[in-house]
Amino acid sequence: MTGSLTIRLATEADLGTLRDQMTLSIDRGQAAVLTPAQVIASRAVMGLDTQLVREGTYFVVEDHRVPVGCGGWSRRATLYGGDHSAELRDPALLDPAKDAARIRAMYTHPDHVRRGIGRMILDRCEQAARMEGFAAAELMGTAGGVPLYAACGYEQVDRADTHVDGVVVPLTRMRKRL
Secondary structure, eight states, X not given: OOTTEEEXXXXXXXXXXXXXXXXXXIIIISTTTSOHHHHHHHXXXXXXXXHHHXXXXXXXEEETTEEEEEEEEESBSOOSOOTTOGGGOOOOBOOXXXXXXXXXXXXXXXXXXXXXXXXXXXXXXXXXXXXXXXXXXXXXXXXXXXXXXXXXXXXXXXXXXXXXXXXXXXXXXXXXXX
C-alpha cells in the first residue's frame, strides 16, 4: 500500500462515481473468474446500496483524491445486493449482542487491485462494527473476493450460489469473529 491512499466516508455526491467504479469492478474484475454470462448475471445481484451511504457506513478509498475502491458495513439484516435487487433487502436492524454486522458492497477499481485497498476498507468496517458492539461480521463473497476475505480471517459458512435467468452466480457466505 502506498502512502497516497486515503479513506473517507462516502457522500451523496459520490454516488455516480461509485456506480461507475462498481460497473468496472464487476465487468473487468470478475472477468478472470467468471464466464461472460456470469458477469452479466452478477449485475442483477451486485451494486450500490445507497442506504449505506445515507447511514454513514460506506467508505471510499482514494489515491491522490481519485476514487479507487469502496465498501462498507451495515447494522441491517441485508447481506448483499444493491438498490435494484429489492428481493434481497431486509431493513431489520441487527442486534449486536447476537447478530453479525454485515460487510457490504466491496469493490476495487480493476487498475488498482493488490494494493491493500480491500484490506483497508475491511479494517475500517470491522473497527466501526466493533465500536458499535458487534463481535462478528458476515459477508457474501464473490468468486473474485473470496481469496481476499479468507486471507483476512473470514471463514466459509456455506455456498449460496444464486441463479439469474438460468445462469449460476457463485457466492460464498463468510464469517469472522471480530
